[in-house]
Amino acid sequence: MKRNAFFLMIMALATMGLLAFVATPQQGQKAGEPWDIPEEYKNMDNPYADDASLDRLGRGNYARHCRSCHGRNGEGDGPMAAQLNTFPGDFTDSEWQKKYNDGEIYYMSIIGRDEMPNFESTIPDKEERWAIVNHIRSLEK
């Protein structure tokens, strides 16, 4: 009996620890430094802006390549986020959305830096790249 109670207590503590961990993925993460984005990308036009026919392509590619860190809704809370030293950003934040144009989002998404992977060879298709940018736009709340 005593042993059982002890076991239950340990399980309860472990669950609480796990919940705290899952609920606050940003804990211990530093915010990203400002990005240094080349003019070439800043001035880049999105050839697929407002093209709803790419919605599925964007959603699928985001789920495959980005969700693990950035989270389903883009809040920076994917299953791998807790292991990152840098917070991956919150795409649902309208301030974040206003801060960048499509070319800048393209640069950060495809070229990356440090813990943000480079996707130039993994996602060679221009249409798929812009579809992902459009998907990120759709995540604003």
Ligand code: HEC
């Ligand atoms: C291994 C985890 C990981 C994956 C997978 C990943 N990212 Fe990131 N991403 C990060 C991290 C970490 C940062 C912050 C990097 C920094 O600021 O130095 C970041 C930053 C970004 C930013 C800039 C956010 C900001 O506010 O600075 C964008 C946009 C972005 N990622 C898009 C994508 C897209 C699109 C994909 C999929 C094609 C993707 N990421 C896949 C980890 C990831």
